[in-house]
Amino acid sequence: MPRKTPKALYLLVGADAFLRDEHRRRAIDEIIGDGDRELSVTEFDPDTAAADVFDELRTMPLLGGRRAVVVRDADAFVAANADALQRYLDSPSSGASLVLILSSLDKRRKITKTLEKVGRTFHCTAPTQRKLADWIRDSAKKRDKTIAPDAVDILAQSVGEDLGTMSAEIEKLSLYVGSRETIGADDVSAVVSATAGPAPFALTNALTAGDSKAAVQALMGSMTTRGEEFRVLGQLAWHLRRCLTWKQQMVTTGSAEMPNMPPAVSRAYTNMLRRRPLSGLQEDFRRLIRADVSMKTGHDARRVMQQLVVELCAWADSPTFG
Numbered sequence: 001m002p003r004k005t006p007k008a009l010y011l012l013v014g015a016d017a018f019l020r021d022e023h024r025r026r027a028i029d030e031i032i033g034d035g036d037r038e039l040s041v042t043e044f045d046p047d048t049a050a051a052d053v054f055d056e057l058r059t060m061p062l063l064g065g066r067r068a069v070v071v072r073d074a075d076a077f078v079a080a081n082a083d084a085l086q087r088y089l090d091s092p093s094s095g096a097s098l099v100l101i102l103s104s105l106d107k108r109r110k111i112t113k114t115l116e117k118v119g120r121t122f123h124c125t126a127p128t129q130r131k132l133a134d135w136i137r138d139s140a141k142k143r144d145k146t147i148a149p150d151a152v153d154i155l156a157q158s159v160g161e162d163l164g165t166m167s168a169e170i171e172k173l174s175l176y177v178g179s180r181e182t183i184g185a186d187d188v189s190a191v192v193s194a195t196a197g198p199a200p201f202a203l204t205n206a207l208t209a210g211d212s213k214a215a216v217q218a219l220m221g222s223m224t225t226r227g228e229e230f231r232v233l234g235q236l237a238w239h240l241r242r243c244l245t246w247k248q249q250m251v252t253t254g255s256a257e258m259p260n261m262p263p264a265v266s267r268a269y270t271n272m273l274r275r276r277p278l279s280g281l282q283e284d285f286r287r288l289i290r291a292d293v294s295m296k297t298g299h300d301a302r303r304v305m306q307q308l309v310v311e312l313c314a315w316a317d318s319p320t321f322g
Contacts, residue, residue, distance in 0.1 A: 008092035014124030023122035210316025
């Protein structure tokens with residue numbers, strides 16, 4: 001792929017540290033190509049005098065090539081030196097590029113229009129929960145992997161919006177599955193350390209144990225903002241699909257293999273599945289669908305979800321299924 005023609009200015013806008021670091025590397029690669037980073041890249045703190053930054057931009061690297069000049073946390077630098085920056089960008093250096101790392105762009109400032117016109121912008125804001133799934137799929141694709149929908153759901157629930165941690169977990173998963181093209185939910189359960197929010201697996205663990213009190217407590221800890229109920233519903237659907245698959249295997253073969261699962265968790269699932277008839281798990285799915293419909297037709301989400309998890313734990317009070 002041919003190298004892109006370097007811009008005079010690069011803007012890294014947003015506060016996510018992982019994306020800032022990733023896009024900073026991309027920008028520098030585009031600017032200096034195969035140049036020596038030690039000789040071709042200079043970084044400044046935000047309180048650096050503007051004259052020092054502009055002098056550096058007009059200084060050619062010792063071995064030729066193009067220079068990258070980076071100003072970290074540059075919001076205050078831009079605000080304090082808007083006129084000087086405007087003059088520089090009217091006639092920028094032909095041998096260097098300026099990289100400004102910003103939390104945001106103030107649209108009210110005149111200089112912002114110039115920055116956006118002259119520069120290339122990299123957005124460094126973490127994706128919303130709704131867009132996180134797309135980011136996960138794209139990250140897996142960069143590693144020549146696809147990731148199953150239920151694996152995406154549980155990965156998002158386990159790690160949350162920390163993209164640095166998420167990228168590291170996807171890298172581990174890619175190595176774990178080896179030559180397999182698809183990362184599945186069981187792979188996520190085996191490899192990923194849960195780090196997001198209050199005990200991401202507490203809810204499914206409580207359902208497996210039939211502990212309605214713990215299930216409601218975990219549910220409330222997971223539904224702290226509006227809209228979270230549908231993410232939690234997706235987690236419950238993943239849990240029920242897994243239970244149904246293992247139960248069908250148990251009915252067919254007499255045993256249920258639960259790969260890559262800690263012994264204590266495996267025993268809890270086995271105990272639950274031995275006591276649950278297949279029809280009971282199928283009814284759980286119908287309960288989940290009814291809850292989904294209820295919330296989408298205006299019923300109170302917290303009340304609907306509380307009732308659902310209590311019903312999903314009710315098997316523990318029933319006689320053992322023989």
